[in-house]
Amino acid sequence: MSAQVIIDRLSIAEEMIAHYNAQDADAYVALMTDEAAEASYRGAVLRDGREGVRAGLKAMFAEFPENRAEILQGHTLGNYAVLHERVFRSSAAEPFEVMSIYSFEGDKCSRVEFVR
Numbered sequence: 001m002s003a004q005v006i007i008d009r010l011s012i013a014e015e016m017i018a019h020y021n022a023q024d025a026d027a028y029v030a031l032m033t034d035e036a037a038e039a040s041y042r043g044a045v046l047r048d049g050r051e052g053v054r055a056g057l058k059a060m061f062a063e064f065p066e067n068r069a070e071i072l073q074g075h076t077l078g079n080y081a082v083l084h085e086r087v088f089r090s091s092a093a094e095p096f097e098v099m100s101i102y103s104f105e106g107d108k109c110s111r112v113e114f115v116r
Contacts, residue, residue, distance in 0.1 A: 009102065032050050035049060036111060039114070041113045041114060066089070066091055067089055069086070069098075081102040083099070098114050100113070
């Protein structure tokens with residue numbers, strides 16, 4: 001009998017949010033495939049490739065130094081993890097909610113799509 005490796009994709013998505021909240025773009029993209037992308041749900045790619053995601057996050061963190069996301073709920077099904085998040089850009093701005101769908105290839109995130 002061979003041992004089956006169980007990948008906890010929800011924990012990986014939660015770890016990505018922890019890196020996001022620490023504004024550590026390098027640690028965030030380390031959990032992604034080289035060809036990963038962030039996109040609006042069924043829409044345009046916002047950040048393309050691991051380096052595009054890294055550069056986009058660094059620019060956003062520079063623009064919004066108080067930026068952080070709070071996980072309200074998380075679910076996983078097969079190669080997907082879904083997080084319901086509340087995002088805070090600054091202490092003066094109204095927070096907004098988003099559903100983030102994380103697609104995985106093995107233990108690496110290949111795509112994050114945002115429903116807003």
